[in-house]
Amino acid sequence: NAGVTQTPKFQVLKTGQSMTLQCAQDMNHEYMSWYRQDPGMGLRLIHYSVGAGITDQGEVPNGYNVSRSTTEDFPLRLLSAAPSQTSVYFCASIKLGQGPNYGYTFGSGTRLTVV
Amino acid sequence: DAKTTQPTSMDCAEGRAANLPCNHSTISGNEYVYWYRQIHSQGPQYIIHGLKNNETNEMASLIITEDRKSSTLILPHATLRDTAVYYCIVRVNSNSGYALNFGKGTSLLVTP
Numbered sequence: 001n002a003g004v005t006q007t008p009k010f011q012v013l014k015t016g017q018s019m020t021l022q023c024a025q026d027m028n029h030e031y032m033s034w035y036r037q038d039p040g041m042g043l044r045l046i047h048y049s050v051g052a053g054i055t056d057q058g059e060v061p062n063g064y065n066v067s068r069s070t071t072e073d074f075p076l077r078l079l080s081a082a083p084s085q086t087s088v089y090f091c092a093s094i095k096l097g098q099g100p101n102y103g104y105t106f107g108s109g110t111r112l113t114v115v
Numbered sequence: 116d117a118k119t120t121q122p123t124s125m126d127c128a129e130g131r132a133a134n135l136p137c138n139h140s141t142i143s144g145n146e147y148v149y150w151y152r153q154i155h156s157q158g159p160q161y162i163i164h165g166l167k168n169n170e171t172n173e174m175a176s177l178i179i180t181e182d183r184k185s186s187t188l189i190l191p192h193a194t195l196r197d198t199a200v201y202y203c204i205v206r207v208n209s210n211s212g213y214a215l216n217f218g219k220g221t222s223l224l225v226t227p
Contacts, residue, residue, distance in 0.1 A: 004158075033214070042202065042217030043159065058214060090158050092215075103149065103161025104215065 002026050006091050006107035013081040013114045021076040021110050023091030029105070030096045032074035036060065036087040037109075043090060049074055050096065081114045088112070119203045124222040127197075133190040135221050137203030140184040146207050148179060149215070150188045152199040159202065159217075162188065193225045 007022045033048035045058030049068040063085060065077040091107040120138040127133040149164040163170055163177045170177045176189040190197055202220040206213050
């Protein structure tokens with residue numbers, strides 16, 4: 001199993017540009033989520049999804065859109081990039097319904113710089 | 116979610132046990148204690164979790180006090196590769212999924 005795969009690993013955008021950060025998992029996990037991590041800070045939840053066709057906002061959703069058309073994929077879209085969105089983005093997933101026996105699986109991150 | 120308090124940083128000699136404390140004095144009866152770590156520039160990694168009993172797995176042990184107001188993550192024989200930021204998170208577990216509230220964690224430095 002590949003686990004959680006994020007692409008690209010690095011990206012530089014100009015202010016106002018749009019882009020999509022990709023996240024894919026091959027573990028049949030229903031729950032997928034996006035976090036951002038700013039320097040010296042903990043992770044903050046952006047958006048999450050409990051299954052295909054279902055998404056919801058987290059703590060810091062402004063400026064980001066998500067969709068979940070398949071169980072495997074959960075892309076994060078930046079509509080008009082701003083310097084404040086310079087951060088490291090992590091995708092995480094977990095299988096639901098198995099009780100408190102497992103932790104989240106995280107991807108290796110996408111490092112985004114907006115200039 | 117209950118608030119957690121962790122020391123900002125700790126040192127540990129290689130081969131010795133690393134004991135990372137976490138205070139969660141406002142924890143509710145149905146909240147679990149989770150531990151994750153983040154090695155530099157990598158995604159967080161799940162370590163262990165518990166409700167009220169002590170837990171052990173291949174990575175670590177988790178000791179939760181009887182009143183559940185604090186816990187300690189124990190890495191029995193720390194190696195240089197255990198240098199990381201360790202996060203203690205308290206959260207109600209739900210079969211519908213749950214968000215992880217990461218604080219700033221404890222930066223553990225394992226020295227030769």
